[in-house]
Amino acid sequence: MAEIKLTQGQKELVERLGVFYEKSGMQPASCRVMALLLVADQTELTFEEIQQSLSISKSATSGAINLLLTVNRVEYITRPGERKRxxxxxxxxxxxxxxxxxxxxxxxxxxLKEISKQRPKSTKEFNHTLIEMVSFLEFLQTEMPTIFKKWESKK
Amino acid sequence: MAEIKLTQGQKELVERLGVFYEKSGMQPASCRVMALLLVADQTELTFEEIQQSLSISKSATSGAINLLLTVNRVEYITRPGERKRxxxxxxxxxxxxxxxxxxxxxxxxxxLKEISKQRPKSTKEFNHTLIEMVSFLEFLQTEMPTIFKKWESKK
DNA sequence: TTTTTAGTTCTGCAAATACAGAACTAAGTA
DNA sequence: TACTTAGTTCTGTATTTGCAGAACTAAAAA
Structure with a gap:
C-alpha cells in the first residue's frame, strides 16, 4: 500500500499553492495534484500515492492527472517491469x-490589432494606446530570448 | 433612448475578444463589457448603452461593470449636469x-521559494530548477523598467 | 407630488462544474 | 483459472456560477 506522509507544513503548502493555481481557472483537484508534485519529498508519485495523500476519489485523481497531462504540466515515466506510472x-x-x-x-x-484597424479615426488617443499595446506585446515576444540571455549572464 | 449600433464585424470582434478574456476565468458578462468598450466606436458608454448593445439584463450589467471597476479594468467619468456615468x-x-x-x-x-526551502536536499536537479524559476521571475520583475525603456527607444 | 432616470439589490432558476462511488477494463500475477 | 493492480468510464448528485426578472432606492425632472 502506498504511503506518502506529508508534514503539516507540506500540507499547508499544498493548499496554498493549490489555491494560487485555482486563480488561473483550473479545477481544484488538478491544482492540488500540481502542488503536491512540487511539495512532496518524492518528485515522482504513483496514482495511488497521489490519491491517498490528497484524500480524493479515484475518478477525481484520474481526471485531474489527465487534465494536467493534456495541458502538458505533468508527465509520467515508467520503470522496467512495473505497470504503474x-x-x-x-x-x-x-x-x-x-x-x-x-x-x-x-x-x-x-x-487588438484587428480592433484598432476597424476603429474610427476620431478616437485618436485611444487608438494610439491600442497600437502601443500591440507594439509592446510584439516587442516582448521577440525580446524574450535576449531577456533569458541577460538573466543567464547575470547569474 | 440609447442606441449604439454595432456592425456585424464589431459584434464578432466583441464575441471573439470576449471569449479570449473568458480564458482568464472572468465571468462572461464582464468579458463582453470589456470587449465592447474596446470595439465600440464610442469609447465612453453609459450603463444603458452597454446593457442594450449586449442584450443582457440590468443586474448582469451592474454586476459586470462593478466587477471591472473593482479589478481596475474600467473607470467612469461624469459630465456636468448629468447623473449618469x-x-x-x-x-x-x-x-x-x-x-x-x-x-x-x-x-x-x-x-516556490518556500517550497524549495523545505525540500529534501536529495532531489537536487528538481530543487535547482525551482530556484531557477524563482530567480528568473525576480529578475524579470526588476528588469521590466529596462524592457520598457528599450522598447521606447526602438519605436 | 408624481414621474423619470440610473442604477442596486434580492430572489430564484437553469446550466455548468467538480467530484464521489461503483462498475468496468486490460494487463500482469498466483 | 481466479485474483490483483492500475487505472478509466459512467452514473448521480451537491455545489457553484451566471444571469434574468422584479422590486427597490436615490437623485433629478416635470
Whole structure:
C-alpha cells in the first residue's frame, strides 16, 4: 500500500499553492495534484500515492492527472517491469512554458490589432494606446530570448 | 433612448475578444463589457448603452461593470449636469497593469521559494530548477523598467 | 407630488462544474 | 483459472456560477 506522509507544513503548502493555481481557472483537484508534485519529498508519485495523500476519489485523481497531462504540466515515466506510472511535474521546461504564455498574450495582440484597424479615426488617443499595446506585446515576444540571455549572464 | 449600433464585424470582434478574456476565468458578462468598450466606436458608454448593445439584463450589467471597476479594468467619468456615468476601458495604464501581472507571478515565486526551502536536499536537479524559476521571475520583475525603456527607444 | 432616470439589490432558476462511488477494463500475477 | 493492480468510464448528485426578472432606492425632472 502506498504511503506518502506529508508534514503539516507540506500540507499547508499544498493548499496554498493549490489555491494560487485555482486563480488561473483550473479545477481544484488538478491544482492540488500540481502542488503536491512540487511539495512532496518524492518528485515522482504513483496514482495511488497521489490519491491517498490528497484524500480524493479515484475518478477525481484520474481526471485531474489527465487534465494536467493534456495541458502538458505533468508527465509520467515508467520503470522496467512495473505497470504503474510515476507522475511528475514538468518543470524542467519552464522556459518554454513561459514563452508559450507570452505567445498566448500575443494572440490577444492579434485581436487588438484587428480592433484598432476597424476603429474610427476620431478616437485618436485611444487608438494610439491600442497600437502601443500591440507594439509592446510584439516587442516582448521577440525580446524574450535576449531577456533569458541577460538573466543567464547575470547569474 | 440609447442606441449604439454595432456592425456585424464589431459584434464578432466583441464575441471573439470576449471569449479570449473568458480564458482568464472572468465571468462572461464582464468579458463582453470589456470587449465592447474596446470595439465600440464610442469609447465612453453609459450603463444603458452597454446593457442594450449586449442584450443582457440590468443586474448582469451592474454586476459586470462593478466587477471591472473593482479589478481596475474600467473607470467612469461624469459630465456636468448629468447623473449618469460614462464607462470606459482603462487602457491608458496598460503598463502598470502589465507590471501588476508580473508582480502576481512573482507572488507565486514567493511560494516556490518556500517550497524549495523545505525540500529534501536529495532531489537536487528538481530543487535547482525551482530556484531557477524563482530567480528568473525576480529578475524579470526588476528588469521590466529596462524592457520598457528599450522598447521606447526602438519605436 | 408624481414621474423619470440610473442604477442596486434580492430572489430564484437553469446550466455548468467538480467530484464521489461503483462498475468496468486490460494487463500482469498466483 | 481466479485474483490483483492500475487505472478509466459512467452514473448521480451537491455545489457553484451566471444571469434574468422584479422590486427597490436615490437623485433629478416635470
Amino acid at each position: 510515476y507522475f511528475r511535474a514538468k518543470i524542467m521546461n519552464w522556459k518554454e512554458d513561459m514563452l508559450k504564455k507570452i505567445e498566448e498574450m500575443t494572440a490577444m495582440s492579434v485581436l | 460614462y464607462f470606459r476601458a482603462k487602457i491608458m495604464n496598460w503598463k502598470e497593469d502589465m507590471l501588476k501581472k508580473i508582480e502576481e507571478m512573482t507572488a507565486m515565486s514567493v511560494l
